[in-house]
Amino acid sequence: MKKVSYRNQISKILSISLVVFLLFSVSMFAQEETPAEGEQTEASVGDAAKGKSLFNQNCAACHALNRKMTGPALANVETRLYEEEGLDKEWLYKWIRNSAGMIASGDAYAIKIYNEYNQAAMTAFPTLSNADIDDILAYTAAPPPAAPPPPPGAVAEGVPSGGGSGISNEVILGALVLVFGLLVVMLFLVNNTLRRIAEANGVVVEKEKAEKRTPIWKAFVQNQFLVLVSVVFLLLGSAYFAYGWMMQVGVDQGYAPIQPIHYSHKIHAGVNKIECKYCHSSARVSKHSGIPSLNVCMNCHKSIYEYKGTAEGPSQEDLANGYTNEFYTNEIKKLYKAVGWDEENQKYTGESQPVEWVRIHNLPDLAYFNHSQHVSVAGIECQTCHGPVEEMEIMYQYSPLTMGWCINCHRETNVKVEGNEYYAKIHDELSKKYGVDKLTAAQMGGLECGKCHY
Structure with a gap:
């Protein structure tokens, strides 16, 4: 009886065919017809x-x-x-x-x-x-314009994604699972049939036997030098990561909590170019920048009751995250509910609700920071500490706000003294002392402990 090493070539061919078939099926079902553009009716008079x-x-x-x-x-x-x-x-x-x-x-x-x-x-x-x-x-x-066609890959709300056939995603997925199951059964049956045919013709089907090798872990244990080097690297790596973790205690860089009412800085500060200090007006004169009252929001949102988007339309990333025009409009409704605004009658009902905003930037109590000193006196832009807020859909802590970060800023930042009488005399005296024309915040006392720690 002849012995041969058996490899199921047909199984490989069927497997490849299965993958190709699935990819082809998904690509066919994923195609969507672009809705026809609505006809525009021109007004009889005027443009x-x-x-x-x-x-x-x-x-x-x-x-x-x-x-x-x-x-x-x-x-x-x-x-x-x-x-x-x-x-x-x-x-x-x-x-x-x-x-x-x-x-x-x-x-x-x-x-x-x-x-x-x-x-x-x-x-x-x-x-x-x-x-x-x-x-x-x-x-x-004029009649309302027809809805714009959805971007490629996007599925309109309430419209089946199966193209013009109206077939739902569930039916398509079920059909693909059924086809996959049938192919697996066929593959199993063909494999058994071929084995029986080979044995009937006197061919012994043998599976390839792997050579007996020494286990990796055993070879590693037997090599004492490799074990020593590995232990040293493991200890050094553990110490490094332990130190890094301990240094991050209390540092909330990247913290981005979900707020009770979604507020997009990207839309307000970015698209609409609203100045930061219009809402955070107390940053000019106070230690704190302050959370804007809802009355500030209503200055605009008495008239802006729905979000109509931009000319470019929502990006693929926004659609993937659920940031649609309907989403932003619903958030405006939450604002109305909080302030007690009656849309229909355009007046306040007096039934307001507090909004429990989640604080993002929070310095420890032992540190003193004054917004007005930095914003009004030093003229520092908000983005210096808070990052590109005009690009943030969800506000997050951009900077680490650590002591070292503040000290580096004081060492590198030149104080603006032109036209600022507050610094005129001290600038002249310190310029002579240090022999420089420009003075940093550190040279003017920005590294003294008592400046930031009471």
């Missing part, structure tokens, strides 16, 4: 595209298209005024250019709007021409 720009510049602070804000909703305002009040476009021209004058003249509908909206007259826009107003009205009369 809606120009009107949108004019609306955002002049009207969006107080008006929205489909909801009441500081002023009434403006969707199809021309048609509504004509059908419900019998007013024509000429009335709108006069109202937009001089609403206070129309109220003073006794116009019935002008007085009605004035009383309905807290007796606050609308800002006059005498510089808007008839053509400009026509463009704005065309924008308010």
Whole structure:
């Protein structure tokens, strides 16, 4: 009887075929049809595209298209005024250019709007021409634009990801699992069949036997020099990492807690260019930078009730993390609930709730730090200590805030004395003492213990 070393070539071929089949299936099912773009209906009078720009510049602070804000909703305002009040476009021209004058003249509908909206007259826009107003009205009369196509690889909410067939991901996954199971069974049956055929023809199927070798651990133990070197390196490495761990006790660099209301510094400080000290105003005059009160948020969010995104749209990273327009809009609703703001009636209800913000930067009690000294006197930018906040979706502690980090900054930072009478005399005296034109914070006493430790 002939003995041969048996290798199941067919098994290898089937395995490769299985992998290729799975990859092909996934690539086929992952393809999505790009939704057709909605047809745009042009307004009969005026340019809606120009009107949108004019609306955002002049009207969006107080008006929205489909909801009441500081002023009434403006969707199809021309048609509504004509059908419900019998007013024509000429009335709108006069109202937009001089609403206070129309109220003073006794116009019935002008007085009605004035009383309905807290007796606050609308800002006059005498510089808007008839053509400009026509463009704005065309924008308010235009149908809402079609939703933009989703970016490649993104799946629209509520839409099955199986392309035009409407097949759900669960059905596709189930089908792939079934095919995989069938192929495994087929592979097992073919393997057994080939073994039986080989044995029937007098071929003894043998599995390759591995050569008997000395175990690695035994060879390692028998080599005394290698054991000694390994022990030395192990002790030195353990001491190194133990020292590094102990030096990080109390250092929270990278700490990024989840806040009760999500606040994106990337959107506020980055996209919208809001200055840090607009919200953290106490940093100019106080030891602490302070947490902005929710009234500061409502300065803008009385009018900004939903997030409409940027012209570029959300990035793939934002979509993967769930940062969609709907997500940010829901966070604005949390703000309204906390301050007790009634969106429908545009007024406070008086039912407010405290927001338990989680503190991020926290120095030990034995260290003294004054924001106003650094911000107002030294003129240091917020990013010097807090990092590129304009790029942070979730705020985190950028710097280690250790004693060594502060000391290095004092040693390397030149004090700005130009036009600062506070430093005029001391700068002259210390310049003579050290023989330099520029003085660092360290040379002006920035390394004295009592400066930072009471």
